[in-house]
Amino acid sequence: MKIKVLYFGMIAEVIGHDFEIIEISNKNSTVNELIKLLQAKFPKLEDMSFKVALNQSIVEENTKIGINDEVAILPPFAGG
Amino acid sequence: MKIKVLYFGMIAEVIGHDFEIIEISNKNSTVNELIKLLQAKFPKLEDMSFKVALNQSIVEENTKIGINDEVAILPPFAGG
Amino acid sequence: MNKEKKIKNVFIEGPITPAKIADSIAHHQVKTNIGAHDIFLGQVRADVIAGKIVKAIEYSAYEDMANKVFDEIRESAFVKYDLTCAHIYHSKGIVKAGELCLFVFTSSKHRTMAFDACRYITEEIKAKAPVFGKELFEDDSHVWKVNH
Amino acid sequence: MNKEKKIKNVFIEGPITPAKIADSIAHHQVKTNIGAHDIFLGQVRADVIAGKIVKAIEYSAYEDMANKVFDEIRESAFVKYDLTCAHIYHSKGIVKAGELCLFVFTSSKHRTMAFDACRYITEEIKAKAPVFGKELFEDDSHVWKVNH
Numbered sequence: 001m002k003i004k005v006l007y008f009g010m011i012a013e014v015i016g017h018d019f020e021i022i023e024i025s026n027k028n029s030t031v032n033e034l035i036k037l038l039q040a041k042f043p044k045l046e047d048m049s050f051k052v053a054l055n056q057s058i059v060e061e062n063t064k065i066g067i068n069d070e071v072a073i074l075p076p077f078a079g080g
Numbered sequence: 081m082k083i084k085v086l087y088f089g090m091i092a093e094v095i096g097h098d099f100e101i102i103e104i105s106n107k108n109s110t111v112n113e114l115i116k117l118l119q120a121k122f123p124k125l126e127d128m129s130f131k132v133a134l135n136q137s138i139v140e141e142n143t144k145i146g147i148n149d150e151v152a153i154l155p156p157f158a159g160g
Numbered sequence: 161m162n163k164e165k166k167i168k169n170v171f172i173e174g175p176i177t178p179a180k181i182a183d184s185i186a187h188h189q190v191k192t193n194i195g196a197h198d199i200f201l202g203q204v205r206a207d208v209i210a211g212k213i214v215k216a217i218e219y220s221a222y223e224d225m226a227n228k229v230f231d232e233i234r235e236s237a238f239v240k241y242d243l244t245c246a247h248i249y250h251s252k253g254i255v256k257a258g259e260l261c262l263f264v265f266t267s268s269k270h271r272t273m274a275f276d277a278c279r280y281i282t283e284e285i286k287a288k289a290p291v292f293g294k295e296l297f298e299d300d301s302h303v304w305k306v307n308h
Numbered sequence: 309m310n311k312e313k314k315i316k317n318v319f320i321e322g323p324i325t326p327a328k329i330a331d332s333i334a335h336h337q338v339k340t341n342i343g344a345h346d347i348f349l350g351q352v353r354a355d356v357i358a359g360k361i362v363k364a365i366e367y368s369a370y371e372d373m374a375n376k377v378f379d380e381i382r383e384s385a386f387v388k389y390d391l392t393c394a395h396i397y398h399s400k401g402i403v404k405a406g407e408l409c410l411f412v413f414t415s416s417k418h419r420t421m422a423f424d425a426c427r428y429i430t431e432e433i434k435a436k437a438p439v440f441g442k443e444l445f446e447d448d449s450h451v452w453k454v455n456h
Contacts, residue, residue, distance in 0.1 A: 008222050009292030010304040053290070056225035072222055072290075078305035079221075079250060079291030080202040080262040080282065080419075088370050089440030090452040133438070136373035152370055152438075158453035159369075159398060159439030160271075160350040160410040160430065182330035185349065189406040192354035198426075199347040201333065205417065206340035258337040269353065271430060278346075279423050 001027060003065060005034070006072040014044045024065065032061040034071065050075050081107060083145060085114070086152040094124045104145065112141040114151065130155050170230040171223060171252045175259035176201075184247060184265055194244050196271035198278035202262030204255050212297040216256045217305060222290040223252075233284040241277040243268050248281065250291060318378040319371060319400045323407035324349075332395060332413055342392050344419035346426035350410030352403050360445040364404045365453060370438040371400075381432040389425040391416050396429065398439060 006019045024034060031052045039045045051058050053072040054065065065071060086099045104114060111132045119125045131138050133152040134145065145151060172180070181199065188194060207214045230248050237246050245267040255261045262285065266277040285291075286307045293305035320328070329347070336342060355362045378396050385394050393415040403409045410433065414425040433439075434455045441453035 006222065008290065009220060009294070013304075053222070053225060056222075056228050072225065074222060074290050075292060075304065076306040077286070077289060077291055078217075078219075078293035078307050079226075079289040080286050080307070086370065088438065089368060089442070093452075133370070133373060136370075136376050152373065154370060154438050155440060155452065156454040157434070157437060157439060158365075158441035158455050159367075159374075159437040160434050160455070178330035178333040181333060182326035185326040185329060185408075189351070189408075192352075192405040194351050194406075195353045197347075197349040197351060199345075199349070200419065200423070201345040201347070202419075203336070203342050203345060203415075204340075205343045257340040258342075260333075260337075267351075271348065271350075275348070275423075275427050275430075282419060282423075 001067050003067070003069065003071055005038075006070070008072065009075040009078075011045070011048065011050055011073050011075045014048065015042055027067070029065050030061065031059055031063045031065060034065060035061065038073070048075065081147050083147070083149065083151055085118075086150070088152065089155040089158075091125070091128065091130055091153050091155045094128065095122055107147070109145050110141065111139055111143045111145060114145060115141065118153070128155065167227050167231045170227055170248050170250050171221065172249050173251075173253050175251055175255045176249055176261065176263045180249070181263060184263075188245060188267055191244060191267070193269060194267045195269050196274040197265065197267045198271075198274040200262070200264040200278050200282045201260050203260050204257050206257035207295070209295065209297075209303055212299065212301070214257060214295045215298050216254050216296045217261065218254050218294040218296060219250070219252045219261060220292050220294070221250075221252060226250075226289050226291055229289050230285070233281055233288065236284075237266070237277045237281050240280065241268070241273045243273060243277050246277060246281065248285065250285070250289070254296075315375050315379045318375055318396050318398050319369065320397050321399075321401050323399055323403045324397055324409065324411045328397070329411060332411075336393065336415055339392060339415070341417060342415045343417050344422040345413065345415045346419075346422040348410070348412040348426050348430045349408050351408050352405050354405035355443070357443065357445075357451055360447065360449070362405060362443045363446050364402050364444045365409065366402050366442040366444060367398070367400045367409060368440050368442070369398075369400060374398075374437050374439055377437045378433070381429055381436065384432075385414070385425045385429050388428065389416070389421045391421060391425050394425060394429065396433065398433070398437070
């Protein structure tokens with residue numbers, strides 16, 4: 001299935017876009033599998049710290065990704 | 081000896097002036113003796129809470145009053 | 161009545177001005193049950209990083225999520241503390257060194273609640289709001305800011 | 309060089325205006341080592357006391373002593389906390405319900421120091437400054453305010 005992944009801050013800088021459409025293997029893909037896929041594509045990500053949000057909430061790596069989920073890769077926060 | 085005593089807030093209201101010249105017995109008068117003298121003159125003071133400042137610092141009741149000391153009778157603070 | 165709650169937009173383009181803060185304060189003078197306000201302001205520092213001076217921070221955010229997070233922080237402050245009002249404003253875009261990027265404003269009957277809530281909200285923002293900051297140097301190079 | 313230190317006058321006649329606060333904030337924008345400000349504002353409440361509404365507080369003070377106490381509080385805050393700036397303003401005379409009577413402003417590189425110092429200064433003022441407040445009612449009667 002295809003999902004839309006949003007990138008922010010230094011992650012967007014490394015990847016070179018604000019978002020991408022990513023093909024993930026099946027309906028039982030987890031956040032962890034997406035991370036592995038992105039790290040294979042962008043090796044610099046392996047050295048970077050980030051969190052993943054599904055539908056605007058931070059989730060654990062074992063969370064399953066659904067077809068309409070809004071996925072975002074978030075580098076360290078710097079608000080305030 | 082004569083000393084000048086300053087009154088503030090509700091104390092000034094009860095006494096009716098902002099300051100008075102008070103005659104105290106001798107050079108070894110303490111704050112405590114001054115308080116007793118004022119309470120005799122203004123019985124309402126007995127029910128009131130106040131602190132005494134000598135030369136702009138709060139002092140204990142056993143502190144001696146000198147001839148040039150600035151004495152102030154301070155009701156509870158309400159700053160801020 | 162399953163109407164979705166309207167979430168407030170916390171972001172202001174560019175720096176937060178002293179005039180904006182004065183306006184906010186003035187708007188609270190009709191609320192005569194308030195006895196205490198606490199205001200936290202974040203200001204961009206001209207830090208020296210590896211010999212170069214920060215001239216500005218360019219803020220970006222996952223805005224929809226950030227506004228949701230700001231709203232949750234604000235709601236949780238009302239649950240934890242006895243508040244009359246609580247407001248949050250955060251800059252997006254360029255904020256120069258010396259300019260303000262965050263404005264947290266809490267009001268209560270008594271000072272303890274205003275102080276506690278302002279600090280709580282500020283700490284929560286630093287930890288939970290998906291806001292990103294690019295520290296810009298005079299030579300147009302940059303580093304990414306990370307909260308501690 | 310036994311010159312006596314000039315003690316600043318903290319008192320402002322009447323209410324502290326939002327414009328005064330905006331001016332103070334604006335003056336700190338040249339200090340680019342500041343990362344955090346905390347501002348405490350005391351506002352006069354329209355409390356109901358024995359069925360009557362407070363319309364204003366008339367502040368008076370033992371001004372010379374109060375300015376000395378405010379100065380000592382400020383100096384002690386600089387000793388206890390790593391501050392860039394600290395300012396205190398207090399009203400004297402009439403301040404109506406909803407208007408501001410106290411403005412404490414602390415600035416530091418980081419937020420913790422600004423928060424801690426602002427709270428410390430505010431608590432010290434409430435406990436130690438010889439300032440007196442007459443709560444005035446609509447019918448021109450009054451009671452004397454006492455800090456807790």
